[in-house]
Amino acid sequence: MPQRISDVLFTHHHYDHNGGFFDVFITSWRTHITAERVFEGRSVPMQVYGPETTKAIIGKMRESFEFDVKLRISYNLSDEAGSRIEYTECNEGVVYDKDGIRITAFEVDHRPVYPAIAYKFEYNGKTVVISGDTIPVANMEKHAAGADLLVHEAYNKPWLDALIARYPQHEKALSNPAKYHTTTLEAAQIAQRAGVKHLVLTHHIPAPEANPAAEQAYIEGMADIYAGPITVGRDLMAFELK
Numbered sequence: 001m002p003q004r005i006s007d008v009l010f011t012h013h014h015y016d017h018n019g020g021f022f023d024v025f026i027t028s029w030r031t032h033i034t035a036e037r038v039f040e041g042r043s044v045p046m047q048v049y050g051p052e053t054t055k056a057i058i059g060k061m062r063e064s065f066e067f068d069v070k071l072r073i074s075y076n077l078s079d080e081a082g083s084r085i086e087y088t089e090c091n092e093g094v095v096y097d098k099d100g101i102r103i104t105a106f107e108v109d110h111r112p113v114y115p116a117i118a119y120k121f122e123y124n125g126k127t128v129v130i131s132g133d134t135i136p137v138a139n140m141e142k143h144a145a146g147a148d149l150l151v152h153e154a155y156n157k158p159w160l161d162a163l164i165a166r167y168p169q170h171e172k173a174l175s176n177p178a179k180y181h182t183t184t185l186e187a188a189q190i191a192q193r194a195g196v197k198h199l200v201l202t203h204h205i206p207a208p209e210a211n212p213a214a215e216q217a218y219i220e221g222m223a224d225i226y227a228g229p230i231t232v233g234r235d236l237m238a239f240e241l242k
């Protein structure tokens with residue numbers, strides 16, 4: 001339930017990564033009712049983590065919510081504490097260490113978006129690394145070394161090249177991903193070098209249809225580089241680490 005969300009982590013400030021913040025912020029704060037029960041909204045400030053620039057950018061978004069927020073406090077009687085945000089800006093280092101969960105931020109390279117970061121999550125002897133958006137960087141191999149799960153962004157270069165050949169008038173827009181993202185084969189190489197136990201691809205460009213044949217075509221060539229299991233991520237996927 002969104003009412004359980006009290007902490008939000010940003011990797012960088014492209015709209016496809018922060019555009020849903022208004023919804024998460026208000027939905028986690030407001031009390032939600034169904035025919036069966038009441039889900040009480042968040043009554044503590046939202047904790048927001050991200051690279052430097054996060055407070056300036058998300059702070060401006062928060063200002064734009066003020067009209068709605070004021071009404072929720074005065075009319076809907078939502079808890080005022082929940083209308084606040086506390087920020088932790090950190091490009092490199094431990095940002096969260098509570099109840100056995102440790103989250104470490106580390107820098108990646110998604111220029112011209114600077115800074116951009118990835119996160120390592122450690123809990124109960126298990127490690128998950130989420131890349132955010134980036135070209136291949138040595139810092140990823142370092143922090144993902146031996147991880148149980150690496151969720152890495154990737155684009156399929158041959159598919160993108162074929163689109164460029166088909167739509168030369170869109171060459172500029174279509175060649176942009178190649179400048180600041182990682183290819184599927186490069187992601188396989190990172191997973192192999194870091195010795196991760198399971199690689200999950202995310203942020204697909206161009207996105208394959210969500211069926212095994214299309215997804216198999218999307219990851220073509222990766223198994224020659226990385227011998228571990230490869231999963232093409234789909235929305236709302238969950239992984240259990242045993």
Ligand SMILES: [Zn+2]
Nearest residue numbers: 012014110133
């Ligand atoms: Zn991005």
Ligand SMILES: [Zn+2]
Nearest residue numbers: 014016017133
């Ligand atoms: Zn993105």
